[in-house]
Amino acid sequence: CINDSDTFISLLTDEFGYDIADIRQLRDDHPQRMPTRKNMIAAMKWLVSGARAGDHLFLHYSGHGTQVDDTDGDEMDGKDEALVPVDFQKGGMISDDELRRILVQDLPKDCRLTVILDCCHSGTAMDLPYKVVATPDGGLDVKKKPNHKLPRPAAGEVVMLSGCQDDQTSADAGKGLAGNTGAAGAMTTAFKVAIKKKPSASYHDILENMRTFLKAQRFTQVPQLSTEHFLKLSECFMPEAQKRAAAQPVHAPAAPTRAPMRKALSIGINYYCLPKDKGQLSGCINDSDTFISLLTDEFGYDIADIRQLRDDHPQRMPTRKNMIAAMKWLVSGARAGDHLFLHYSGHGTQVDDTDGDEMDGKDEALVPVDFQKGGMISDDELRRILVQDLPKDCRLTVILDCCHSGTAMDLPYKVVATPDGGLDVKKKPNHKLPRPAAGEVVMLSGCQDDQTSADAGKGLAGNTGAAGAMTTAFKVAIKKKPSASYHDILENMRTFLKAQRFTQVPQLSTEHFLKLSECFMPEAQKRAAAQPVHAPAAPTRAPMRKALSIGINYYCLPKDKGQLSGCINDSDT
Numbered sequence: 001c002i003n004d005s006d007t008f009i010s011l012l013t014d015e016f017g018y019d020i021a022d023i024r025q026l027r028d029d030h031p032q033r034m035p036t037r038k039n040m041i042a043a044m045k046w047l048v049s050g051a052r053a054g055d056h057l058f059l060h061y062s063g064h065g066t067q068v069d070d071t072d073g074d075e076m077d078g079k080d081e082a083l084v085p086v087d088f089q090k091g092g093m094i095s096d097d098e099l100r101r102i103l104v105q106d107l108p109k110d111c112r113l114t115v116i117l118d119c120c121h122s123g124t125a126m127d128l129p130y131k132v133v134a135t136p137d138g139g140l141d142v143k144k145k146p147n148h149k150l151p152r153p154a155a156g157e158v159v160m161l162s163g164c165q166d167d168q169t170s171a172d173a174g175k176g177l178a179g180n181t182g183a184a185g186a187m188t189t190a191f192k193v194a195i196k197k198k199p200s201a202s203y204h205d206i207l208e209n210m211r212t213f214l215k216a217q218r219f220t221q222v223p224q225l226s227t228e229h230f231l232k233l234s235e236c237f238m239p240e241a242q243k244r245a246a247a248q249p250v251h252a253p254a255a256p257t258r259a260p261m262r263k264a265l266s267i268g269i270n271y272y273c274l275p276k277d278k279g280q281l282s283g284c285i286n287d288s289d290t291f292i293s294l295l296t297d298e299f300g301y302d303i304a305d306i307r308q309l310r311d312d313h314p315q316r317m318p319t320r321k322n323m324i325a326a327m328k329w330l331v332s333g334a335r336a337g338d339h340l341f342l343h344y345s346g347h348g349t350q351v352d353d354t355d356g357d358e359m360d361g362k363d364e365a366l367v368p369v370d371f372q373k374g375g376m377i378s379d380d381e382l383r384r385i386l387v388q389d390l391p392k393d394c395r396l397t398v399i400l401d402c403c404h405s406g407t408a409m410d411l412p413y414k415v416v417a418t419p420d421g422g423l424d425v426k427k428k429p430n431h432k433l434p435r436p437a438a439g440e441v442v443m444l445s446g447c448q449d450d451q452t453s454a455d456a457g458k459g460l461a462g463n464t465g466a467a468g469a470m471t472t473a474f475k476v477a478i479k480k481k482p483s484a485s486y487h488d489i490l491e492n493m494r495t496f497l498k499a500q501r502f503t504q505v506p507q508l509s510t511e512h513f514l515k516l517s518e519c520f521m522p523e524a525q526k527r528a529a530a531q532p533v534h535a536p537a538a539p540t541r542a543p544m545r546k547a548l549s550i551g552i553n554y555y556c557l558p559k560d561k562g563q564l565s566g567c568i569n570d571s572d573t
Contacts, residue, residue, distance in 0.1 A: 005571000390439025
């Protein structure tokens with residue numbers, strides 16, 4: 001563990017430019033730096049003292065981790081995670097509740113704290129709301145704690161990388177592995193390998209590369225990322241590396257030949273070709289009109305840039321041929337900066353998956369008005385037409401109010417608001433991923449793949465006629481706050497639908513990992529940014545970087561009864 005501490009100090013100074021004068025180390029082979037409970041708490045308080053916006057603080061710990069009884073009911077498993085000071089037998093442990101209170105709770109906005117814990121039972125050892133886990137199949141799971149288990153929110157940005165999950169132990173790595181000159185922690189070694197490979201690696205890359213390394217060395221522990229706020233997993237794990245990359249000279253992009261463009265297509269199909277009791281709908285054209293009104297009234301779209309297909313108008317009939325032609329029009333000539341919008345309200349269905357890219361063996365499909373002769377439009381076709389060739393920095397927003405629509409664009413990431421108020425974000429397993437697309441695609445669907453999407457009656461939430469439940473819920477959420485975040489939109493829609501006793505669960509899917517705290521509609525974000533704001537007070541000092549590394553080998557214990565060998569090495573590293 002002392003080796004681990006040395007390892008981390010070397011990484012901070014060599015790779016990220018930390019000044020050794022701003023780093024403190026506690027280690028139990030040095031009488032003046034003994035990691036007792038009292039000294040550890042004092043050092044943590046030093047770390048966050050005087051913290052301000054722009055600062056980056058770093059805590060590394062390598063030693064024993066344990067679990068103790070949860071006394072305040074904030075843990076899912078009834079156990080608090082805890083660090084084990086060298087004098088734990090007399091002084092006691094340091095629980096995750098204490099860690100949060102000392103390090104997280106009063107951290108100011110725009111101040112970053114990075115925490116690395118190489119110890120057993122460390123998965124949620126800071127009581128952070130979000131956790132990200134790299135799954136064995138190459139996917140990602142991101143979960144938010146249920147609302148009733150959430151701690152009091154903190155303003156600062158806190159990111160914690162732990163060596164294992166709460167119910168796992170964190171193993172030792174022997175001398176010689178990955179260039180280790182002495183005993184070391186497996187997690188510290190994996191992190192060193194990942195960060196040396198690419199100092200500017202993203203959160204996702206760090207997590208995935210660590211897991212790959214540990215699995216190749218036959219370690220069973222699964223590293224976990226936890227955060228105070230939802231973050232964009234494609235961004236650099238270490239802000240210093242991001243700033244260095246940004247400082248590199250780059251070739252200026254070619255000047256755009258036109259201003260960014262906004263285009264929209266809305267499709268509403270009531271299926272007047274079918275009998276009233278055998279598939280005919282009543283509110284889909286109303287839904288289409290509702291969305292066009294939202295786009296023009298709330299977000300400034302020009303009606304001339306919006307096309308509508310509806311089956312009560314002979315010249316706008318939503319046949320398969322016309323729908324595909326209109327979708328091609330929507331993305332034709334798309335460039336960086338454009339925002340394209342597709343809305344569909346009608347029947348959705350499932351058909352057999354013929355290329356093996358679906359987890360459930362079924363492709364999702366839209367149902368054109370002439371489906372009996374012309375056929376469906378599968379999610380494979382939707383992706384090929386709308387997503388695959390979309391250029392970088394071009395945004396496509398898709399709203400689908402239909403049955404079986406959860407993954408109807410074959411996007412890699414899906415976000416689901418869970419019944420207990422939490423969030424699940426999942427990435428498809430690597431072997432099911434489609435060919436990556438450059439553009440930014442966000443889809444909001446009315447339900448999951450195995451669910452149906454219900455109708456809402458006249459009068460609900462001001463509806464002047466029949467409407468889709470999902471469209472109504474979206475209208476309520478966006479009218480309440482046009483600049484609502486992805487998270488707010490999803491949660492508010494779910495709250496509305498649940499209050500009206502609808503069972504469908506709206507789902508968000510994306511092409512790239514996005515930050516759920518950002519605005520769902522870019523136009524609203526730009527309007528908010530254009531509002532005059534009071535300039536913040538000028539800082540009285542430059543942003544500061546401080547670090548604390550703790551490596552405990554427990555020399556106070558017998559060699560075969562808890563003494564470790566590599567933690568101080570980890571700290572030095």
